[in-house]
Amino acid sequence: MHRFTIDRNKDRRDPRVLLHRSFYLSDLPRLMLACRLTGHRPVVDGYDSKYGPEEQRRARWVACDRCGVRPEPQGHLDPDEWNLGQPYTGPTVTARRLSPIVVKQLARKGITPRLQTEPGPWPARPEGSLGAELVIGRAHTIGAQIKVGNPGSEQVLAGHIGLGPLGALFVHSERFGTWVQRRLNPTGHQSRETGFSIFHGRLSWDLWAKRGEWNASDPKWMHGSVSIDPRDHLLGPTRNRKVSETEKVPAVVRMPEGDTHDVTVHLEQWETRRTRGRATTYWMAEWDCKAGIPVRNHDWKGDATYSCSWHIEGVTPDTDRWPHIIAAAAAEQCTRDRARYNYRAPSKEDA
Structure with missing residues (x-):
């Protein structure tokens, strides 16, 4: 386990902020009690895309449906034979992934290792990371939000709470919480956010909305805002x-x-x-x-x-x-x- 902190006040000092610091814990062992007691539950994972070269638009590999851990190597399955979410019942191999040093040594000799199609063994000690950012003093908004990442997100789960002049707290996890992510947002490339904020006299909300994206086809309940400033109702908007x-x-x-x-x-x-x-x-x-x-x-x-x-x-x-x-x-x-x-x-x- 490794831990370190970063003083954000050094980047841009603000006399109204008493403390602005980030905290990180990395290389933390993941518990995964169910998987350790009963074994992993392998399923077919991957993506289907309409962008990029034709041969790279579809990919399949193996992952655990509970903890999200992938074998090493994860495997490269045929997209025409395997569907996303399908239980994996195919063969596994015991050969482990070649180290980057060995790959470079082979490349100097003009040898390209064959792409490993079957998944390898499960990692013996899966790890993850946790992070937090604490602001004591001025913050921009009052509100709270929870993010559920997509299958390719570096941060699986994230959230924050803002208390305006009192400060704010941001937290996130890397690899921890994969079971929740796979239950709620197992496919696609869009993270989902749920939360509210109060800023400049308006209450805004997002309900399972795509992060950083808004479309006219989104239902009205997904995004919205309303004025809560009594002056807007008595004297009209500014x-x-x-x-x-x-x-x-x-x-x-x-x-x-x-x-x-x-x-x-x-x-x-x-x-x-x-x-x-x-x-x-x-x-x-x-x-x-x-x-x-x-x-x-x-x-x-x-x-x-x-x-x-x-x-x-x-x-x-x-x-x-x-x-x-x-x-x-x-x-x-x-x-x-x-x-x-x-x-x-x-x-x-x-x-």
């Missing part, structure tokens, strides 16, 4: 609209490292109001840099900030030098991002 905006004005963002960047800035006047009641107006500042302002050193993920908008208290078109105020705010924002990503300015040799 609506925002842009009233006016200034012309785009050129400005210069000067970074502490000495680099400068040409940007365009402008102000937008927005109005927030309900159906009944007074309207509130405010100004949003926006800046845009076509070339981008680099804020991190990364080879492939991108390293430039291009545009942003935010509310700056007291800044209106009547404010003297408002373009320079926005440029200074943009420099401050990019400076914070550079500190967060540990940005290193290129040297003269690199330039």
Whole structure:
């Protein structure tokens, strides 16, 4: 068994968060009492897909219907002869899977091992992992959710509970809980979620909904939301609209490292109001840099900030030098991002 923790506050500090840490327990032995007492229950597992090359769209192997453990090797059965979920009554072999080192040694000699079609023996000591993430302090929502993974999910079961300003707790399992997953969501490539959340005065829910997906064909009971803010019922819903905006004005963002960047800035006047009641107006500042302002050193993920908008208290078109105020705010924002990503300015040799 191995255990370790990660301090998430190091990635992005928030003064409103007292603790943000992840905990992991790996290489935990799985109990599987029924399988250890009576033996595994082999069934045909696999998938049918309409994507990819024709010879890879269907696959069959062997797994235990109770604990989900696969033999080693798991086997490669003929999809035309075996159906998903069918009890496996075919032969097994005692030869074990070749190690990666042996496979590489054979590859150097031009030898490709034959694909093992029959399943091998069951592993003697199946293992799994557990994980949790604890936040004490500010969390984004109030709610709870449970996820049941699909057959290919790394996390078999997962769930979380959020308590708003008090914090949140997230938990997940890897390989543990496979019996539940195989009973509730044994086929397909979509995990299922059930839960609710309260955010910005609305109660939202998901009932056995596909994770990260919404289709017009889904039944209405599967997803939904309703306003629980009494102001929405007494005064009407809140609506925002842009009233006016200034012309785009050129400005210069000067970074502490000495680099400068040409940007365009402008102000937008927005109005927030309900159906009944007074309207509130405010100004949003926006800046845009076509070339981008680099804020991190990364080879492939991108390293430039291009545009942003935010509310700056007291800044209106009547404010003297408002373009320079926005440029200074943009420099401050990019400076914070550079500190967060540990940005290193290129040297003269690199330039």
